[in-house]
Amino acid sequence: MEKPRHGFSLIFAVVVIFLGLSSFVLCIVAEAKKAKKEDVKLDGKWCYVPKSGAFRFGIAALVCMVCAQVIGNLLICRKFRSGDSRQGCKARRPTMAIALLLLSWITFGMSLILLSSVTSMSKRQSYARGWLDHKCYLVKNGVFSGSGVLVLVATIATLGSTILTAKKTQAERDRKIHAQVG
Secondary structure, three states: OOOOOOHHHHHHHHHHHHHHHHHHHHHHHHHHHOOOHHHOEEEOOEEEEOOOOHHHHHHHHHHHHHHHHHHHHHHHHHHHHOOOHHHOOOOOOHHHHHHHHHHHHHHHHHHHHHHHHHHHHOOOEOOOOOOEOOEOOOOOOOHHHHHHHHHHHHHHHHHHHHHHOOOOOHHHHHHHHHHHHO
């Protein structure tokens, strides 16, 4: 009888949860630290927006989010590849696991684009330079928070896919074989 080894997977799952939650919290903090309307300075037709604290928190949230996604997907790939290749995938519900993995990547992509854009807008916007087309832009309320929610959805979907790809234990396989024979 084989003894299940879940220690390695559990450590990586905790790391993914920690990084995902850290990214979410950093997005919420960035929302609070973003530039306000009062921070914009006008000089004729030119404007200036100082660098806000949201820039640093946004970068940190991006790093945590990417690390969580990469580590979570390495864990999933490891579980899909484990086992005897002649018997196929050992996942409990491979279709559901793949659907969650797809959801994870879609929400990750959306949050990556959204968070990198608003983080870029949080940099200093000089006179006559601005962020785009020599105009100053401010991040709207809730955009950092919304990207944080997308990060949470991606993290939960990654963990759900990881759980569903867990290899069946020897006892589960034996029960299935006995049920087919009897």
